Amino acid sequence: MDKSEELExxxxxxQGDKEAFCKLINCYQLPMxxxxxxxxxxxxxxxxxxxxxxxxxxxxxxxxxxxYKFYSWLYKIIVNxxxxxxxxxxxxxxxxxxxxTLQNPYQELVREEENVRLxxxxxxxxxxxxxxxxxxxxxxxxxxxxxxxLEIDEKTVKSRLYSARVKIREQFFLQGDKHKIS
Amino acid sequence: xxxxxxxxxxxxxxxxxxxxxxxxxERILKTNPEANALxxxxxxxxxxxxxxxxxxxxPENTDFAxxxxxxxxxxxxxxxxxxxxxxxxxxxxxxSNNFFKSSxxxxxxxxxxxxxxxxxxxxxxxxxxQEQVVGTIGVDRIERAERYRATQITSADIILDNExxxxxxxxxxxxxxxxxxxLQELAQNQSFVNLxxxxxxxxxMRNEQMISLIxxxxxxxxMRxxxxxxxxxxxxxxELMRTAVDxxxxxxxxxxxxxxxxxxxxxxxxxxxxxxxISxMRxSSVNxxxxxxxxxxxMRNExxxRLARDASFVSLFHTSSNVSxMRxxxxxxxERNASxxxxxxxxxxxxxxRHEGFIRxMRxSSxVSxMRxxxxxxxMRxxxxxxxLRxxxxVxxxxxxxxxxxMRSSxxxxxMRxxxxxxxMRxxxxVSxMRxQxxVSxMRxSxxxxxxxxxSxVSxMRxxxxVSxMRxSxxxxxMRxSxxIQLMNSAGFHELMxxxxxxxxxxx
Numbered sequence: 146m147d148k149s150e151e152l153e154x155x156x157x158x159x160q161g162d163k164e165a166f167c168k169l170i171n172c173y174q175l176p177m178x179x180x181x182x183x184x185x186x187x188x189x190x191x192x193x194x195x196x197x198x199x200x201x202x203x204x205x206x207x208x209x210x211x212x213y214k215f216y217s218w219l220y221k222i223i224v225n226x227x228x229x230x231x232x233x234x235x236x237x238x239x240x241x242x243x244x245x246t247l248q249n250p251y252q253e254l255v256r257e258e259e260n261v262r263l264x265x266x267x268x269x270x271x272x273x274x275x276x277x278x279x280x281x282x283x284x285x286x287x288x289x290x291x292x293x294x295l296e297i298d299e300k301t302v303k304s305r306l307y308s309a310r311v312k313i314r315e316q317f318f319l320q321g322d323k324h325k326i327s
Numbered sequence: 328x329x330x331x332x333x334x335x336x337x338x339x340x341x342x343x344x345x346x347x348x349x350x351x352x353e354r355i356l357k358t359n360p361e362a363n364a365l366x367x368x369x370x371x372x373x374x375x376x377x378x379x380x381x382x383x384x385x386p387e388n389t390d391f392a393x394x395x396x397x398x399x400x401x402x403x404x405x406x407x408x409x410x411x412x413x414x415x416x417x418x419x420x421x422x423s424n425n426f427f428k429s430s431x432x433x434x435x436x437x438x439x440x441x442x443x444x445x446x447x448x449x450x451x452x453x454x455x456x457q458e459q460v461v462g463t464i465g466v467d468r469i470e471r472a473e474r475y476r477a478t479q480i481t482s483a484d485i486i487l488d489n490e491x492x493x494x495x496x497x498x499x500x501x502x503x504x505x506x507x508x509x510l511q512e513l514a515q516n517q518s519f520v521n522l523x524x525x526x527x528x529x530x531x532m533r534n535e536q537m538i539s540l541i542x543x544x545x546x547x548x549x550m551r552x553x554x555x556x557x558x559x560x561x562x563x564x565x566e567l568m569r570t571a572v573d574x575x576x577x578x579x580x581x582x583x584x585x586x587x588x589x590x591x592x593x594x595x596x597x598x599x600x601x602x603x604x605i606s607x608m609r610x611s612s613v614n615x616x617x618x619x620x621x622x623x624x625x626m627r628n629e630x631x632x633r634l635a636r637d638a639s640f641v642s643l644f645h646t647s648s649n650v651s652x653m654r655x656x657x658x659x660x661x662e663r664n665a666s667x668x669x670x671x672x673x674x675x676x677x678x679x680x681r682h683e684g685f686i687r688x689m690r691x692s693s694x695v696s697x698m699r700x701x702x703x704x705x706x707m708r709x710x711x712x713x714x715x716l717r718x719x720x721x722v723x724x725x726x727x728x729x730x731x732x733x734m735r736s737s738x739x740x741x742x743m744r745x746x747x748x749x750x751x752m753r754x755x756x757x758v759s760x761m762r763x764q765x766x767v768s769x770m771r772x773s774x775x776x777x778x779x780x781x782x783s784x785v786s787x788m789r790x791x792x793x794v795s796x797m798r799x800s801x802x803x804x805x806m807r808x809s810x811x812i813q814l815m816n817s818a819g820f821h822e823l824m825x826x827x828x829x830x831x832x833x834x835x
Contacts, residue, residue, distance in 0.1 A: 170392040174391045199391055
């Protein structure tokens with residue numbers, strides 16, 4: 146969907162056009178679900194978060210400032226909803242699904258063994274690191290966009306992203322089979 | 328490892344490096360194994376994450392849109408006509424007030440103003456002038472209110488179906504706009520009236536998307552400009568507005584202060600009549616360029632405008648690297664140079680401008696400064712030289728300050744026109760020689776330059792042993808002597824120089 150088409154749909158939605166809003170949902174549901182899933186670590190919870198998120202977006206559409214990218218605003222709402230959700234469910238960090246196992250919700254969706262191992266490494270990172278990796282690599286957001294969504298400055302985004310990559314590299318390449326999933 | 332290297336690696340993976348930074352990193356990676364390993368492994372992680380991303384799909388039977396429709400339909404909704412603020416709450420007055428304070432409202436005011444003007448003028452309704460009248464505007468004639476006084480514009484009875492407009496019309500903001508006299512003033516402007524009578528414009532102005540993007544004050548200012556009114560009647564401009572009306576960034580730009588600032592420039596108006604330029608205006612990258620103050624300033628320059636009317640020049644802007652180049656302050660200065668502007672109209676040169684290596688060169692201040700020299704501009708017109716500029720080795724050479732300095736001299740330019748010398752410049756050994764300061768200095772000697780015109784000497788310069796000899800300072804010193812140069816002019820001596828044992832002797 147190009148920018149002008151998106152803007153038109155947003156404007157129509159602002160005027161109460163549900164069909165237009167549904168088109169926006171269809172366009173963004175996968176990235177929003179992927180993001181929520183990465184944070185809450187549970188498919189059902191992720192679906193609830195995205196559903197609530199879209200409803201909130203609809204309710205707040207009049208507060209959307211068209212000078213900013215619509216999807217950045219959308220991500221912000223979904224990320225906040227997801228973080229609130231894990232707080233309410235007494236989960237401390239994105240990705241981790243309990244203390245004892247290092248299971249990752251994406252794991253069952255990923256086919257190649259090495260990629261599963263990479264996800265496993267990603268799961269072991271502190272939430273503030275893994276979330277930035279997820280927004281950068283899965284959602285392809287710029288440093289600036291990530292900074293806007295997480296409300297941190299760009300320098301912090303860069304340094305956390307670098308630290309996360311170094312940690313992943315150490316565990317994925319340098320420690321080799323140590324964490325290999327049997 | 329240095330933090331700069333780490334930053335370069337990270338930025339390269341994220342596609343945030345400039346071309347210079349990428350080149351710098353490439354050089355580092357060749358010589359720094361630690362950095363190379365880090366880069367490769369981080370890149371591999373990045374690629375794997377890409378694969379993982381592709382594997383993640385929505386769970387089966389997940390339909391957020393249907394669920395959303397179900398949730399919203401089920402909720403007790405009272406919608407405000409202008410937005411979906413409520414899903415399960417009653418509409419409240421305070422939220423209504425928020426709407427009236429919002430920027431959306433400002434657009435709607437503008438939209439309503441234009442619509443009224445269009446309807447008012449196109450309907451040819453008799454207007455009672457110079458006297459106070461009472462006018463009514465309403466959704467339904469029964470609901471008409473005695474609201475607007477002392478204005479020509481409200482003397483017409485206009486029925487608007489859109490309730491949103493109705494809200495606007497009854498607002499204090501709209502009343503203030505009417506009372507300011509600006510709308511009436513426009514309506515009395517014959518050029519504007521003529522423009523509004525144009526069916527194409529009327530059709531265009533009824534496009535809600537366009538109307539909603541026009542801010543009231545900017546529009547009023549623009550509409551006062553005869554050049555803008557004239558421009559708006561151009562079929563190409565109307566076509567552009569029609570096709571680009573849904574592109575928000577374009578319409579915002581067209582009605583921005585910046586464009587308003589150049590609209591009175593005859594050059595710009597002429598430019599906007601060019602189909603090629605109009606088509607270019609639809610490109611988002613060019614939109615961004617025009618949004619820059621320095622570029623707008625450039626568009627006031629007659630030489631640039633002449634250039635911008637040229638199809639081959641315009642085609643350059645279709646390449647994003649060129650658009651980003653044009654943002655450079657150095658280039659801006661260059662573009663004001665009449666002889667360079669002339670050069671940019673040359674198809675051979677515009678062809679060159681599409682070449683990535685040349686674009687990189689154009690980003691270097693020293694090269695841009697060279698291009699200001701009339702000699703260099705002359706050279707750039709030469710097909711052989713243009714061909715040479717496509718050679719990566721030569722482009723690299725052009726980055727050497729000493730060589731760039733040499734190029735400023737008329738004799739070097741003459742030399743560069745010699746096909747034999749151009750052929751020589753393609754030889755990696757000779758190009759590497761040209762990087763030697765001593766040799767560059769030798770090139771300043773007119774006697775030596777005359778030697779370079781000799782086919783047999785040029786042929787000699789291709790010999791690795793001779794090139795290696797030319798690197799020795801004592802031989803270069805010898806070459807400065809006119810007697811030796813004379814000697815060098817003989818074909819027999821060239822033969823001698825080709826012999827290995829001579830080279831060995833000289834190096835001793």
